[in-house]
Amino acid sequence: MCNKRVHGKSLTLIGDGIFNVSGDEWKFIRQVSSHEFNTKSLRHYVEDVVDIELNERLIPILANAAANNTIIDLQDILQRFSFDSICKISFGYDPKYLIPSLPQSKFAIAFEDALRTTTERFHNITPWKLKRFLNIGSEKRLKESVSEIRQFAKKLLNQKKQESSIQTVDLLSRFLCSGHTDENFLTDMVINTILAGRETTSATLTCRSV
Secondary structure (H helix, E strand, O other): OOOOOOOOOOOOOOOOOOOOOOHHHHHHHHHHHHHHHOOHHHHHHHHHHHHHHHHHHHHHHHHHHHHOOOOOOHHHHHHHHHHHHHHHHHHOOOOOOOOOOOOOOHHHHHHHHHHHHHHHOOOOOOOHHHHHHHOOHHHHHHHHHHHHHHHHHHHHHHHHHHOOOOOOOOHHHHHHHOOOOOHHHHHHHHHHHHHHHHHHHHHHHHHHHO
């Protein structure tokens, strides 16, 4: 069980996820996640999700752009494809970020803002720790984005907990059915999964498409 874990970084985007811990905590998270990712049923679910996202959303958008000689932002399109896919796999939630209207998703925008602001910490002249202490500028926006992301994740988590019967297809449902009930642990786990899947997948697809 994961209830004994201490969440000292729960106010950050990745919290106490696998990217932000070491030692025994890292081993514990790796053991839990690797067990679920190695199941055949999850691999089949991933294949189904990607197949639907590819054939019902990505290919039609690319085909329409080609037919009408329309210029599109390929990196944005592939990031949307990755975001939809990884959210379905992680939460069992479809943000519908890659539909023809290319909508603005609050969850996706908050995720983008949090990642961008975190990266900009290395380029800003003003020390980010001072801005965080004063709760101003980019650090204030980061705090708001992280709050938006974690509240959304916890909302989905609570909805699944209230379901009379949970279908063990997505990652979050699998963790719940395996007996992992700690809210912060599950939130950190899924957010880290989204971060890992979204960034690596979209970057790889963009490079291969150039």
